[in-house]
Amino acid sequence: MTNLSTQYAGLKLNNPIIAASSGVTDSIESIKSLSEAGIGAIVLKSIFEEEILMEMEQLTQQMTGQPYVYPETMDYMNEEPTVDLIRAYINLIIEAKKVSKVPIIASVNCISNQKWTYIASEIEKAGADAIELNLFSLPSDLNKPAGEIEQMYLELVDTVCKQVKIPVTLKISPYFTSLGQMLKKFSKLPIKGIVLFNRFYSPDIDINTQELTTSFVLSSHSEIALPLRWAAILSGSIDIDIAASTGIHNGKDAIKLLLAGACVVQIASILYTNGEKVIDEMKNSISDWMKENEYSSIKDFKGKLSLKGHENTASWERVQFMREFRNFIK
Numbered sequence: 001m002t003n004l005s006t007q008y009a010g011l012k013l014n015n016p017i018i019a020a021s022s023g024v025t026d027s028i029e030s031i032k033s034l035s036e037a038g039i040g041a042i043v044l045k046s047i048f049e050e051e052i053l054m055e056m057e058q059l060t061q062q063m064t065g066q067p068y069v070y071p072e073t074m075d076y077m078n079e080e081p082t083v084d085l086i087r088a089y090i091n092l093i094i095e096a097k098k099v100s101k102v103p104i105i106a107s108v109n110c111i112s113n114q115k116w117t118y119i120a121s122e123i124e125k126a127g128a129d130a131i132e133l134n135l136f137s138l139p140s141d142l143n144k145p146a147g148e149i150e151q152m153y154l155e156l157v158d159t160v161c162k163q164v165k166i167p168v169t170l171k172i173s174p175y176f177t178s179l180g181q182m183l184k185k186f187s188k189l190p191i192k193g194i195v196l197f198n199r200f201y202s203p204d205i206d207i208n209t210q211e212l213t214t215s216f217v218l219s220s221h222s223e224i225a226l227p228l229r230w231a232a233i234l235s236g237s238i239d240i241d242i243a244a245s246t247g248i249h250n251g252k253d254a255i256k257l258l259l260a261g262a263c264v265v266q267i268a269s270i271l272y273t274n275g276e277k278v279i280d281e282m283k284n285s286i287s288d289w290m291k292e293n294e295y296s297s298i299k300d301f302k303g304k305l306s307l308k309g310h311e312n313t314a315s316w317e318r319v320q321f322m323r324e325f326r327n328f329i330k
């Protein structure tokens with residue numbers, strides 16, 4: 001009898017498959033449906049800091065005639081979630097908790113440590129089981145030193161952690177000057193989980209119309225390589241649960257990530273393309289593999305092939321092809 005239950009960021013999950021934050025997790029109907037389909041947990045679509053600040057500015061302008069968000073206006077806002085967007089998000093959490101049998105993780109997409117962070121306590125009051133901070137501002141200001149951006153991230157996460165008692169997890173990109181160092185710094189903060197990695201919207205160019213277009217919205221399977229490597233390098237070195245995200249499209253992928261040391265996997269693209277039936281397919285695939293290999297629970301094999309868990313794992317750290325490149329035949 002195989003047991004797929006696991007723990008992530010202090011939450012008890014029936015299985016290690018989480019619906020990642022996306023359009024699939026932004027309505028009560030789809031949240032209910034994902035829960036009924038047997039998902040392990042659901043990360044709600046993010047509320048975006050830029051949108052919140054934009055609405056705050058509009059509200060401030062109406063109240064004061066000034067576009068600037070004055071601290072005293074923020075004090076007023078602290079008392080009640082006055083901004084429509086926040087109110088709608090709080091309602092989404094409240095309703096999601098009513099229809100879902102599995103943990104609901106709220107998600108905030110943040111790009112700065114501005115005073116919006118009080119929203120974290122509103123999210124907690126609404127009953128979310130955890131908060132995922134989706135952290136990224138594209139460092140397109142070429143004059144901004146990396147250290148400045150990194151310090152701002154650390155302060156932001158620390159501020160949010162101090163405001164709530166529910167677990168805070170962090171979803172990051174792989175684009176840091178020194179990813180390993182940054183992850184070590186994050187791991188000293190009181191976060192309970194880290195999501196490796198976010199995948200960003202990428203603009204493309206239509207050469208016929210010579211205009212910018214949206215492209216590459218969904219991941220391709222080969223993108224699993226990045227979270228696979230970093231889950232393996234990190235697990236065992238930091239005392240924080242790892243959720244793997246990007247390119248995980250089937251049960252075999254999930255097994256690989258668990259072997260590398262992730263506690264759970266997050267899926268988005270495959271829910272868009274294959275629908276909820278993929279949840280059962282993935283769970284069955286993991287169960288069948290566990291039976292074949294005589295594992296009765298996830299912890300029996302989690303991290304077995306991590307950098308620390310196995311003696312022959314130098315490949316995780318190898319970045320050049322060396323011999324493989326020479327021997328590679330088309």
Ligand SMILES: Cc1cc2nc3c(=O)[nH]c(=O)nc-3n(C[C@H](O)[C@H](O)[C@H](O)COP(=O)(O)O)c2cc1C
Pocket residue numbers: 020021022023045046047107109134171197198199217218219220245246247248266267268269270
């Ligand atoms: C249409 C779409 C919308 C998304 N919206 C969000 C979002 O609001 N917040 C977030 O943290 N990630 C968002 N993501 C990223 C996913 O949560 C996930 O990290 C990414 O798609 C990689 O996983 P995948 O390979 O399973 O798609 C979105 C992804 C897609 C495809």
